Amino acid sequence: MASTAVAIAVQRNLFAVVVLFGAYSFLMATVLVALDAVDVGMTEAAVGAGISTVLLLGTLYLVRKEEMKPLHRPLLPLAVSIATGAVLAYGTLGLPAFSDPDAPIHTHVAPRYIHDALRETGVPNVVTAVLASYRGYDTLGEVMVVFTAGAGVIALLRRRKRRMKEDRQ
């Protein structure tokens, strides 16, 4: 997965980048399933590798396919991203170790979901229960985000009745 990410950074043919991105998403989905996040893995496969790739290819069809020369000063971006990574590394070093059952996320809030979700909502898939009921309002927000994107894309790409060409000049 790391190597695909690097390849994406280096590759200049946009078509290849998009295909690599699709592969990257599939790998990500596999990792997620390995981490027991089956719902998330399924979504990532459908969205990351499916819809995103279709959209990217659709865009490439409409725009140029080669990337121009890279920028001349890559040092500042590199410094910024490495600084970000350093802060993240510093922060994560203080977190509980991998698969530590006494970590706060396993001892606070979550146990109720696991133990009582079936009794309280009648749904054995805890992820669905949390998604649609306990944190259902977040999901309303999520659907609103999808709606916003949909309406936004309609607003941007709607076939105009001829006006825009003059306006843009």
Next chain:
Amino acid sequence: MRDYLVLRVIAKLMIAFMLVFALYVQFHGDFGPGGGFQAGVIAAAAIIFYAIIYGLPAARTVVPDWLAETMVAAGVLLYASVGVAGILLGGNYLDYFVLHADPVEGQHRGIFWVEVGVFITVAGVMLKIFYLFAGRPGEEEEGK
């Protein structure tokens, strides 16, 4: 790709299976992985697949533009109305307990309708976005 008979026949079969699978994912989401979001994406993918094989105009006759645009809004509206129903029946917003005399049954009902709302909006949005991207003339046709 309109001339490949094999593709067209297989596509028909596949699309039927994809739609059934979408419904399975939708309604089996309580027990296995899946739910409205994933099902919506799969259903939209089936139509997109249809558009790729049979051409965009054909897909537009199956699911017209206005229908897709209506779906975009109808899904969220359904979701939000489930919440309002909670208030009207004397609970808080998105309170499913009051939707039925038996709270667990109420939860069931709430989750079901909410997931349907998610499905409608997600399928509508994905399809509409695809239509808009695919319906635009590429640079080749514009002759730039």
Next chain:
Amino acid sequence: MNIASHYSYWATIFLAIGGLYIVIARGNLVKKLIGLAIFQTSVYLLYIAPGKLIGGTAPIVAEQFQVYSNPLPHVLILTAIVVGVATLALGLALVVRIREAYGSIEEDEILTQDRDRAN
């Protein structure tokens, strides 16, 4: 507090650096969006990996399992994925319009065009 027990975080860190670098350093508008998507996926691992319990199973309750991985991060990341694809779709729509208005999807070229027009 050793480094090995935190290996799951290193993937996050690496992807975050890579994604952020692509966003900031690259001038191609499509590639920037892909970088942004990678940067967002790094967050998925940050949330999901600590939720895993070795010996645990996916959080779908059944009689034969006792230990389940934490479902809450899964829910959060489902939302994050959706937000990610929504952003991507919107960004790509903007790119298509920019391409129609400027005839280019390279940041430098577009900014040069604007500067020329302003003077």
Next chain:
Amino acid sequence: MTSHLPILQVVVPLIAAPLMVLLRHGGAAWLLAVGVSWTSLVVALALLAEVSGGGLISYALGNWPPPWGIEYRVDAVNAYLALIVSVIAAVVAVYMRRSVEAEVPRERHYLFYTMYALCLAGLLGISVTGDAFNLFVFLEISSLSTYVLIALGRDRRALMAGYQYLIMGTIGATFFVIGVGLLYLETGTLNLADMAARLPRVTDTRPVLAALAFITVGISLKLALFPLHLWLPNAYAYAPSAVTAFLAATATKVSVYVLLRFYYSVFGGSTVFEALPMAEILLVFSLAAMFIASTVAVFQNDVKRMFAYSSVAQIGYITLGVSLASATGLTAGLVHVFNHALTKGALFLLLGGIALRIGAVRFEAIGGIGRAMPFTSFGIVLGGLSLIGVPATVGFVSKWYLVLAALERGAWWIAFAVVTSSLLAVVYVWRFVEVAYFREPDARVSALREAPASMLVPAWLLIAACVYFGLDTGITVGGAGAAAMELLRGAR
């Protein structure tokens, strides 16, 4: 019904948005937008009345008790902020009809209003929520709709401005999620109040410090805190006029709130906050914003862009108040949130009137406009006076409290900096006065008519408020003071 006030605040505009798409009619969508904006204002007033006097409303969504469910939590701070957002929304909603008709293609009108309703819902949702992840979701709703609103501007540069804001905004939001993720992994909860209660018990503070850094940088990007403001001038300059006014008056203010909420209500309880020199860093950037952005503003050719840079500078005053970290400083910052919302809202609304008549607001195109559009121009001058901080305007009130807070700390040089930077505002406001009143109008300008009443009246309402609250400070300073006390109470 009063017990449902917090959710009504958000859900009313939220439900209006899909209805507008179903209606598919510009005029009807506008009526709906006006309706929900005024409803929001009524709800916000009712909420403020409920919590004034130190009340706290907790609303459990889905009837799941927090921290398992999502909680809406309204205190003096949220209610104050929700009121600012809805006041501006109510004014802008009435105003935008004419402006949008002139600047946005007809078939996109209903979508424009949809985006506006979503943006309003997003901002209000950020204000009232008590859950960290829910905050992120609503942040994204408001952000995505903002990108579209900006890109709907007439100029093609609006597209690029929207794209750049999308990139910067998404990086900011992702930083924010990383920060929230670290806090979640340390505390196991997403509820802000619960988080605050559990943070002091955390043994290893490194993740908390990193979270503080990520949240600060992420929100500063949305806040356009100098030097992370790069997206703002273009976005404000090329967005449709009504959008610029709405965003300038609300979006950055809501980000200020998020920052304050995290600093005081979440991190405040733990000792971490004192371990980092956050106040000093904020102070340096605020001063830089005040001076550098004001200086850049002086050299702009476009009036809208000039006031956009001025916004970056004014945000500096707000964060300066925050960085002083005292009751007076916080009050000054919060008062300025309200006062600057009024001033900048009014200024951009008035500029929208000029844009409607001429199409652009470049200095060379508006010579002598003071004679052709007297009400608009005079309004801009009054707004400008408020930006400078002349007595009897709201700008004076904020600066007065800033100076007080600085002197309270014995930092006379900060007080001096506040006064000197105001001189820069004098320079750029004078540029407008000079062009508008001391140049002979050319034939094109003399032929202009005054802006239509539907645009002039809302703008002048805000200008009148600028003067009124400049003289009667009871309500604004009272509200800000109560909010400041509420924040500081959480920090103890």
